Every structure is written in structure tokens, then in C-alpha cells.
Amino acid sequence: MNTAEIAQRYLTYFEKNGHTIVPSASLVSNDPTVMFTIAGMVPFVPYLTGVVPAPYSRVADVQKCIRTNDIEEVGKTARHGTFFQMLGNWSFGDYFKEGAISYAWELLTSSEADGGLGFAERDIWVTVYETDDEAAALWQKIAGLPAERIQRMGKEDNYWHTGQPGPGGPCSEIYIDRGAAYGPDGGPIVDDNRFTEIWNLVFMQELLSDVRSKTDFDIAGPLPKKNIDTGMGLERVAMFKQGVDNMYETDQVRPVLDRAMELSGRRYGAVNEDDVRFRVIADHVRSSLMLLSDGVRPSNEGRGYILRRLMRRTVRAMRLLGVEGASFPELFSASRDAMKASYPELETNWSQLSTAAFAEEETFLRTLSQGSTILDLALQETKTAGERRLSGNEAFLLHDTYGFPIDLTVEVAEEAGLSVDRSAFDTLMQEQRDRAKADARSRKRQLADLSVYRDLRAQGETSFVGYDELQTTTRVLGILVDGHSVVKAIAGQTAEVIVAETTLYAESGGQVADKGTIVGNGFQLEVIDVQKPVAGLISHTVRVVEGEVAVDDEATTVVDGANRHAARQAHSATHLVHAALRDTLGSDATQAGSLNRAGYLRFDFAWGQALSSDTRSEIEEIANRAVDDALEVTTRVVTLDEAKDAGAMALFGEKYGDVVRMVDIGGPWSRELCAGTHVATSAEIGLINLVGESSIGATNRRVEALVGRDAFRDLAVERTIVSQLSTSLKTPREQLPERIAELVGQLKTAEKRIAKLESQQRSAQVPAIAQEAVALNGMQFVAHNAGVVASADDVRDTVVKVRELLGNQATVVAVTGVTNDRPIVVIATNEGSRERGVRAGALVKKAAGVLGGGGGGRDDIAQGGGTNAAAIPEALIAIEQELRAL
Numbered sequence: 004m005n006t007a008e009i010a011q012r013y014l015t016y017f018e019k020n021g022h023t024i025v026p027s028a029s030l031v032s033n034d035p036t037v038m039f040t041i042a043g044m045v046p047f048v049p050y051l052t053g054v055v056p057a058p059y060s061r062v063a064d065v066q067k068c069i070r071t072n073d074i075e076e077v078g079k080t081a082r083h084g085t086f087f088q089m090l091g092n093w094s095f096g097d098y099f100k101e102g103a104i105s106y107a108w109e110l111l112t113s114s115e116a117d118g119g120l121g122f123a124e125r126d127i128w129v130t131v132y133e134t135d136d137e138a139a140a141l142w143q144k145i146a147g148l149p150a151e152r153i154q155r156m157g158k159e160d161n162y163w164h165t166g167q168p169g170p171g172g173p174c175s176e177i178y179i180d181r182g183a184a185y186g187p188d189g190g191p192i193v194d195d196n197r198f199t200e201i202w203n204l205v206f207m208q209e210l211l212s213d214v215r216s217k218t219d220f221d222i223a224g225p226l227p228k229k230n231i232d233t234g235m236g237l238e239r240v241a242m243f244k245q246g247v248d249n250m251y252e253t254d255q256v257r258p259v260l261d262r263a264m265e266l267s268g269r270r271y272g273a274v275n276e277d278d279v280r281f282r283v284i285a286d287h288v289r290s291s292l293m294l295l296s297d298g299v300r301p302s303n304e305g306r307g308y309i310l311r312r313l314m315r316r317t318v319r320a321m322r323l324l325g326v327e328g329a330s331f332p333e334l335f336s337a338s339r340d341a342m343k344a345s346y347p348e349l350e351t352n353w354s355q356l357s358t359a360a361f362a363e364e365e366t367f368l369r370t371l372s373q374g375s376t377i378l379d380l381a382l383q384e385t386k387t388a389g390e391r392r393l394s395g396n397e398a399f400l401l402h403d404t405y406g407f408p409i410d411l412t413v414e415v416a417e418e419a420g421l422s423v424d425r426s427a428f429d430t431l432m433q434e435q436r437d438r439a440k441a442d443a444r445s446r447k448r449q450l451a452d453l454s455v456y457r458d459l460r461a462q463g464e465t466s467f468v469g470y471d472e473l474q475t476t477t478r479v480l481g482i483l484v485d486g487h488s489v490v491k492a493i494a495g496q497t498a499e500v501i502v503a504e505t506t507l508y509a510e511s512g513g514q515v516a517d518k519g520t521i522v523g524n525g526f527q528l529e530v531i532d533v534q535k536p537v538a539g540l541i542s543h544t545v546r547v548v549e550g551e552v553a554v555d556d557e558a559t560t561v562v563d564g565a566n567r568h569a570a571r572q573a574h575s576a577t578h579l580v581h582a583a584l585r586d587t588l589g590s591d592a593t594q595a596g597s598l599n600r601a602g603y604l605r606f607d608f609a610w611g612q613a614l615s616s617d618t619r620s621e622i623e624e625i626a627n628r629a630v631d632d633a634l635e636v637t638t639r640v641v642t643l644d645e646a647k648d649a650g651a652m653a654l655f656g657e658k659y660g661d662v663v664r665m666v667d668i669g670g671p672w673s674r675e676l677c678a679g680t681h682v683a684t685s686a687e688i689g690l691i692n693l694v695g696e697s698s699i700g701a702t703n704r705r706v707e708a709l710v711g712r713d714a715f716r717d718l719a720v721e722r723t724i725v726s727q728l729s730t731s732l733k734t735p736r737e738q739l740p741e742r743i744a745e746l747v748g749q750l751k752t753a754e755k756r757i758a759k760l761e762s763q764q765r766s767a768q769v770p771a772i773a774q775e776a777v778a779l780n781g782m783q784f785v786a787h788n789a790g791v792v793a794s795a796d797d798v799r800d801t802v803v804k805v806r807e808l809l810g811n812q813a814t815v816v817a818v819t820g821v822t823n824d825r826p827i828v829v830i831a832t833n834e835g836s837r838e839r840g841v842r843a844g845a846l847v848k849k850a851a852g853v854l855g856g857g858g859g860g861r862d863d864i865a866q867g868g869g870t871n872a873a874a875i876p877e878a879l880i881a882i883e884q885e886l887r888a889l
């Protein structure tokens with residue numbers, strides 16, 4: 004039974020039992036506290052905690068998940084995979100323990116012919132939480148399991164939570180006995196390898212406030228409703244149904260492993276170390292492909308860094324299998340073909356995904372050869388310094404800055420006969436992890452605080468009426484100060500205010516929050532920010548300027564109209580620039596992010612190289628032509644399916660409900676799903692002025708533009724500058740570039756002539772300076788101050804010439820000068836004086852010290868400088884004294 008079929012059977016079974024089937028959410032989690040969707044329950048957290056009322060009482064789904072905390076274990080055991088799919092059935096306040104156990108038992112044990120999964124009853128074991136007598140009794144009653152096959156375990160195994168404050172509860176896990184060949188008898192409490200977990204039924208009933216570890220947490224209280232969250236590992240079931248030993252050999256993963264075998268010419272199953280590498284490749288390629296498909300791109304931070312790590316570990320594993328060149332084109336296509344039955348978008352978006360993947364591999368292969376050079380240098384220096392061990396600092400730098408893996412550093416160092424200071428490296432890594440953890444902890448608090456919104460959200464969604472009106476009169480539903488619900492806020496305080504309906508736009512979809520005020524009888528609030536802390540709830544952060552505001556007060560939300568007008572212009576302009584980019588560059592230029600506020604927009608998109616100035620002009624031209632054409636802007640609320648059929652572009656990372664808002668400018672030419680505020684016709688935008696184009700990472704570019712009045716003002720400033728130039732150069736503006744090039748050319752010629760004249764002049768002074776030589780300690784010594792000079796090079800030139808003229812007798816020449824108000828000194832010796840022990844470098848050090856600076860150099864010629872030009876005579880005397888003292 005292939006993986007896609009197992010998933011289908013699961014969904015069909017639960018649909019038949021009254022569950023709504025919903026599609027998988029993105030791997031990119033919307034929850035600010037987790038980077039990725041790490042379990043099937045992540046997208047449902049607001050429903051499980053009751054912060055947002057669930058729109059359905061029973062759901063089933065297949066959820067894409069990524070867990071990368073065990074990345075080092077991948078390939079070493081049968082069970083650790085980074086990407087996996089979780090089949091889940093959910094009850095939000097509907098059925099509880101009995102329902103969950105009955106459904107699970109029936110689906111697992113019904114025959115394949117009846118649509119079930121056909122597991123043999125005698126192979127099934129279960130565990131329950133140590134005190135959960137109810138679940139144990141239900142297993143006996145429903146499944147007729149003998150008491151010894153219902154085992155009890157503690158929090159470590161049978162209490163489930165996400166590791167963050169949020170929902171949790173005792174769970175019951177279902178295991179399959181793989182037989183005596185895999186380990187001792189005695190059930191999961193004895194051996195969790197022979198007895199492999201396939202399904203976890205969580206009885207969600209508590210809200211956790213502080214989670215310190217898997218087993219150490221505080222329970223804040225019961226959840227408003229009891230829920231069911233189950234998670235069945237699709238890959239594990241596939242492993243059993245396909246009779247293979249581990250998840251890497253199932254139908255959706257194995258083809259990548261086979262391709263790696265072909266490319267390397269090595270065999271899976273021959274050498275244990277190679278087998279681990281094959282499995283790492285099979286796992287990581289699939290995970291990378293699925294992350295790319297959900298819009299993640301390799302980078303040096305956050306999610307992008309995890310993706311980069313997965314890809315780099317793949318390259319590394321291929322190299323260890325003896326493949327040095329690019330292999331992603333082969334490996335990623337194999338993974339796409341194995342996954343496309345379940346995820347058709349892999350094929351439709353292939354061109355973008357593969358471009359990003361292949362570019363990353365190329366970059367890393369280059370990094371590896373550069374890193375090798377840097378590492379070689381570091382190794383050489385270590386040896387020269389007489390050390391046997393490369394410092395942890397050096398290894399960390401290679402890892403952190405160049406993405407050069409530590410095991411590679413160790414290996415190359417070993418080849419050079421050196422070791423690496425692993426413990427110093429590990430300490431640095433630990434420090435870095437601690438920094439990241441501290442950061443995550445500060446983000447965690449946010450979720451804990453979300454429960455304060457629950458009661459407010461329970462009263463319904465905040466209605467946003469700001470598309471049509473700029474002000475509305477409504478009622479204050481809630482006030483929060485410092486995250487706590489209060490009855491009123493007084494002048495001078497900062498508070499969050501929630502009202503029944505608002506005209507103020509909350510930041511989303513790249514558009515920043517509206518500016519404005521909220522006013523009422525005796526109070527005035529200045530709006531600082533508007534956000535949606537939980538889906539459907541709009542919260543205004545305000546400063547109470549005057550009076551006091553209380554819950555239940557009547558209040559009017561007022562949008563700053565001028566600011567909104569400019570924001571609408573900028574947001575519509577963003578859509579035009581997006582459409583113009585796709586017209587010019589093609590559909591591979593997909594959106595990677597955007598920001599727009601009054602007068603300004605920026606738009607990031609997937610593209611590997613800089614845009615030529617012609618391309619930039621073309622994009623600007625197309626966007627402004629659309630402005631000029633006064634295209635009608637229409638918005639429609641449609642179902643997600645209708646929008647997809649109409650070819651609307653969804654924005655990266657956004658999660659949409661069942662209905663979405665589709666914004667067209669000039670019909671399908673620019674069609675996007677967008678909740679932002681827009682102009683009525685494109686002519687209202689006025690003008691778009693593309694002011695910048697730059698790179699953000701290897702695979703993304705950013706364009707920036709000024710919009711409307713700001714675009715005009717910027718051009719007006721440029722016009723003033725051009726007209727000033729034109730007047731002062733007495734040249735019409737069209738001829739300015741030529742005229743300036745000509746002037747620059749003339750200036751260069753003039754500079755050259757001056758330099759030549761100065762050099763001649765210096766040469767002419769040389770005999771006179773040489774005449775100043777005095778006899779000192781058996782040498783000729785010249786101490787001359789040249790006064791203000793153009794550069795230190797000129798002084799050096801003079802010094803060398805004077806020394807030459809003085810011939811072979813032991814000689815020391817010291818010349819000082821002042822350039823840019825700073826004193827400089829240059830000293831030269833000849834063979835004769837050096838034989839007497841004079842060192843130019845040492846003398847300069849002395850003199851520069853007197854000048855309030857430093858310097859040094861070779862024995863024959865050296866240069867230094869300082870800060871105190873007045874000390875020049877003193878510095879020259881100091882040199883003389885040194886020579887006298889020889």
C-alpha cells in the first residue's frame with residue numbers, strides 16, 4: 004500500500020464518520036513561537052485553547068511537519084526524519100476519550116478490503132498515562148485488549164504538550180510489535196524499537212502556563228472545552244504496510260536514496276557509514292524540497308538557515324560518498340517525482356523551486372572551495388606558530404561565517420596532521436545556542452499572554468469597516484494595560500483598546516497600520532499601532548491623551564485621511580510593480596515579501612541577478628503606464644477555490660480562511676489575494692518612481708519606489724540639483740554628462756602635470772637639503788623639516804633622493820613634513836649606517852612617539868606619523884640623540 008493510499012484511506016474513514024476534511028497548513032507556521040509546523044496540532048492551537056471559536060467540531064487532515072532538533076540523529080535510527088506527515092483527527096469539544104479510542108481501533112484493525120489498514124489485533128499494544136484508569140478501562144472495553152498489553156508510563160512518554168505554554172493533556176499511544184527479531188518481548192515499556200509507536204491520541208484538557216521541560220511545567224487550569232488531538236505517523240504506517248525496515252525505504256523517500264546510489268556508484272546496505280549518509284540525503288532532500296515549496300528560501304537566519312543547513316548537510320554527505328560535483332538536479336527531481344502524487348504543486352512550481360535549490364548547491368560548492376583555502380591558511384598559521392591544534396575560534400568562524408561544517412574542518416585538519424580544539428568550539432556553539440534560546444524565550448511569553456484575548460474574541464470578530472468609511476462610532480469591548488484586562492485607562496497611560504467595529508486598518512499583508520485617533524465623551528486616544536494578536540481580533544495600541552476611557556464607553560474611531568490616502572496609493576502601486584515585474588521577468592519572479600506605507604513601497608522577489616538599468620526602466624514604464632490608463636480597481640470576496648481558479652496570486656506566508664478578498668487592477672492583469680486598502684482607479688496613484696534595486700541574499704532582489712506626492716518631491720529635488728549644475732557649468736542639461744566627463748578628464752591631466760612639476764621642484768631642492776648634512780658619531784646626518792607637503796609619498800621621494808646624493812659614506816636622512824595638519828616623518832639609512840647598527844624602523848618609532856603617534860618599518864626606510872605637528876623640532880632632536888648615543 005503506497006503512502007498516498009494510506010493517507011486517502013484515513014481521510015475517507017474519518018469523513019464517513021462526520022469529520023470535515025481540511026488541507027494541510029503551510030510548513031511555515033503562523034504561530035510566532037514556533038518556526039515551523041512541528042506537529043499536526045500547531046495550526047489548530049487557537050481552537051484547542053479556545054482563544055478562537057472552532058468553525059467545526061470534528062476535523063481530519065494530513066499535515067506536513069518539520070522537526071529539526073534531532074537533525075544529527077537522522078539516518079542513524081529507523082525513526083528520525085526531519086520531514087514527516089501527520090494524519091490527525093480532531094474533536095473540538097465534541098467526542099473525547101471513548102470516541103478517539105473507538106475510531107482508532109476500528110480503522111487500524113478493519114481489513115484492507117473494508118477500507119481499513121488491516122493491522123493484526125495481536126500485534127497492537129497501547130500505553131496510557133500512569134493515572135489514567137479511564138483510558139485503560141476503555142481500551143479493555145472497546146478493543147478487548149488484555150491488561151498486560153495496556154501499559155502505563157509517566158509524563159515523559161504519556162503527557163503531551165508542544166514545549167511551549169499552550170494546550171496539553173495525557174495521551175495514549177498505540178504501538179506495533181515488529182516481532183522477536185527486533186528485540187526482547189515485554190511491550191513498549193521494555194523496548195520501544197521492537198514496539199514502534201504509530202499513533203498518539205491526546206486527550207487535551209489543560210492549559211499550561213510555564214513549560215520548563217517535557218516533565219516540568221505548570222498547569223494554569225482546565226481548557227474551556229475538552230478536545231481530541233490525534234497524530235498518526237504516516238511514514239511509520241507506510242513502513243509497516245510496505246514491509247520495510249525504516250522510513251527512508253518507503254515509497255516517498257527511497258527513490259532519492261536510489262538516485263544517490265547511482266550517482267555515487269556505491270551500494271546501500273554495504274557499509275554502515277555509507278548507509279547513514281544515504282539516509283541523510285534521502286531525508287534532507289525531501290525536507291528541503293517541501294520547505295522550498297512552502298516559500299522558504301535559503302538564508303543565514305531563522306527558517307532560511309535551517310533550510311540551508313539541510314541542503315549543506317546533503318552536499319556534505321554526497322561528498323563523503325565520493326560525489327564532488329553538483330547533484331541536486333538529479334536528487335531533487337527524484338524527490339519531486341516521489342512526492343507529486345500527494346503534492347501536485349511540486350510539479351507546477353518546479354521551475355522556481357529548482358532554481359533556488361540548484362543555486363544554493365552551486366553557492367555552497369564555491370563556499371567549500373573558498374572555505375578550504377581559508378582553512379588551509381589557518382592550518383598553515385597554526386603550524387608556523389608551532390601549535391598542534393587549530394583553535395576553537397578559528398573553527399567556529401569557519402562554521403559561522405562560511406557555513407563550513409565542523410566535521411569537515413576536523414577531517415581536513417587531521418589530514419594535515421593537526422587536531423581541532425573541539426571543546427572551545429563546542430563552548431562557542433553553546434553560547435550561540437543560548438543566545439538563540441534567550442531570544443525564543445522572550446517570544447514564548449507572547450503566546451502565554453494570548454489567553455487574555457480569549458474572552459474578547461469569544462464575543463465575535465472585530466468588524467473592519469474601514470474600506471468604505473474613515474470613521475465609525477462603536478463601543479469599547481475591552482481595555483488591556485500591561486497585558487492585563489482592566490476596566491479603564493487614564494490620561495498618560497498606554498493601553499490596548501478593543502472595540503466592536505473599527506475603521507483603523509491593522510498591519511497585515513505588508514501594509515502598515517493606519518494612523519488616527521479614537522475619541523469619545525471626555526476622552527481622546529492617539530493610535531500608535533493596530534494589530535491582530537489573534538485571528539479575527541483587532542487591537543489598537545493607544546496613548547490616552549486626554550480624559551479616561553472605560554469599557555462600554557461609546558467611541559469613534561477616526562482614520563488620518565491624508566495618511567490613508569497615501570497608504571492606498573502605495574499598496575495599489577505595489578500590486579502594479581508586482582505585475583510589471585512578472586511582465587518583464589516572467590512568472591519565476593515570485594513575491595518573497597513586501598512592505599508599503601504612505602509614500603513608499605518595497606517589494607522582494609525571487610531573482611538571482613541584478614536588474615539592468617534598461618529592465619528597471621521598463622518595469623517603471625509599465626507600472627506608470629498602468630497608472631496613466633486609469634485602470635479600475637475591483638475587490639471581490641470569493642471562496643479560496645474560486646480565487647485559485649481565477650489564477651489569483653496568494654502572498655507568501657499568508658494563511659487564508661475559507662473566503663478571501665481578491666483585488667484586481669485592470670482585470671486579471673494584476674490579480675492578488677489581499678486584505679489591504681486600495682485606490683478606486685489606478686490614476687489616483689499619480690506617479691511611481693523606482694528609486695532602488697538591490698540584492699537581499701543570493702536568490703532574492705528588492706525594488707523600492709516612492710509613490711504619489713513623495714515620488715514627485717523626489718524628482719523635484721533632482722530637478723533642482725540638475726538645474727544648479729546646469730547654471731554653474733553653463734551647460735544645457737542634456738549635455739551635462741558629457742561636460743562633467745570632460746571636466747573630470749581635464750582635472751586628471753592637470754593633476755598629473757602638477758605632480759610632475761612638484762617632483763621636479765623637489766629634485767631641485769635635494770642638493771640644498773643634502774648640504775644640511777652634519778657629521779655625527781662618524782656618520783653624515785640630515786635632519787630637515789619640509790613644512791607643508793602634499794603627501795607622505797613626496798617626503799619619501801625626497802628622503803631617497805637625498806640619501807642617493809650623499810653617496811656611500813654612512814648616512815642617515817630624516818625628513819619631516821605636515822600633511823592635512825598631521826606631522827609625518829620618514830627616515831632612511833644606507834649600508835654604512837646600518838653596519839653601525841642604525842635601524843630606520845626603530846628610529847621612526849622613537850620620533851613618531853614624540854609626535855604623539857606611532858610607526859615603524861624596515862631597517863633601510865621607515866615612515867611614521869603623529870598628531871602634534873608642533874613637536875617636529877623635538878622629534879628631530881630625539882633622532883639626533885639616538886644616533887649620538889650609539
Ligand code: SER
Binds near residue numbers: 043044091163232235
Ligand atoms: N500532538 C500529538 C503529537 O504530535 C498528536 O497529534 O504527537
